[in-house]
Amino acid sequence: MTRRVPSSIPGLDEMIEGGFIENDVILLTGPPGAGKSTFGIQYLYKGVTEYNEPGVYVTLEESPARIMRNMWRHGWDLERAVKENKLRIIRSNPILYSKYIKEKQKTLSTTAEVATIEHLLKEIYSNIKEIGAKRLFIDSLTSLKISSDPVSVRHVILEFIRNVENMDCTTLITSEIQQHNANFNVEEYLCEGVIKMHVFRVSGNRNRAIEILKMRGVKHKETIHPYNIVDDGIVVYPSESVIGDECDTTDFISF
Ligand SMILES: Nc1ncnc2c1ncn2[C@@H]1O[C@H](COP(=O)(O)OP(=O)(O)OP(=O)(O)O)[C@@H](O)[C@H]1O
């Protein structure tokens, strides 16, 4: 029997037979402001505080200081978890690094990108081993798509996910996939599971709903259910259903 890792998101485990399958890599997609980072940090922080499972957070976009400040809003003391060596935060900026290497070596972009990602993977792995991490959160994969060549992007993402799969951690990775994009991205095929966060509108009010697009080896719910971001973090309501038309978050900007 494979061990299940509680998601630490109230209500979600009911949708996936009790939790993630240990050491799986799960993709979390959704539009800006859907709550992807909150979801992942909740997963790590509750892992530390409720299950005594150390975690590694890889931030490719926001600065650790900003994340720590924003997460205080939910009462999560990330700084303390870091001081206690239960949490590691790795900050990386592949775009800047790639540019630096390109200028230095005057090489083709693919070589530079792979070098960058190799370096990042080594850093992730050594941090996992140093604190005995069981949970890993990478935010976001979109930042690694630094080439204009789709074949190169595919190669980089494939290599990255293949490597992360072998790090003995149950992993969440975010990706900013467009809600209305009919084409699937390579990461959606590669990951064991895909959780989709939707933002839509009913009678002028912003609503949020979550869907398990796939979860290999799991008899998961195929229906879509509301979730909310509250002071305690993300909460899913698996016994409630959703009615309404999905729309882009850009629609909200005009409000
Ligand atoms: N205490 C709170 N109560 C309700 N909603 C909150 C609270 N704190 C934050 N939020 C909501 O959470 C959103 C931010 O969530 P988060 O940063 O996790 O989203 P994201 O999907 O990672 O976005 P991005 O794609 O921009 O990185 C805010 O825009 C706000 O709507």
Ligand SMILES: [Mg+2]
């Ligand atoms: Mg985010």
